[in-house]
Amino acid sequence: MDILQVEGSLVCTLRHPELYQTSLRVLRDVNGKRQVAVDTCGCRPGNWVFVVSGSGARFACGDFAVLTDLAIGGIIDYWDEEAGQTQQVV
Numbered sequence: 001m002d003i004l005q006v007e008g009s010l011v012c013t014l015r016h017p018e019l020y021q022t023s024l025r026v027l028r029d030v031n032g033k034r035q036v037a038v039d040t041c042g043c044r045p046g047n048w049v050f051v052v053s054g055s056g057a058r059f060a061c062g063d064f065a066v067l068t069d070l071a072i073g074g075i076i077d078y079w080d081e082e083a084g085q086t087q088q089v090v
Helices: 055-060
Strands: 002-010 024-027 033-038 049-054 070-076
Touching: 002 033, 033 055, 049 055, 055 070
Parallel strands: 033 070
Antiparallel strands: 002 024, 002 049, 024 033, 049 070
């Protein structure tokens, strides 16, 4: 799993039918590298999320038929980017 930040939505008018109607998000890591993931949580730009890759991503989508190797597993409530660790908000 990795921790990435949501930059925005990715809209594709023509895509593989096995992606069904999944929402796609553009994510970036702390070094600026971008990736695209299936959004399973309804996240918004600016949210910090953790992603699941490989076959686990297909399970995270709730439908093993969705062809993806990167899915958003959850939204992080608090992430201190500089410290590189999460802290629970009380």
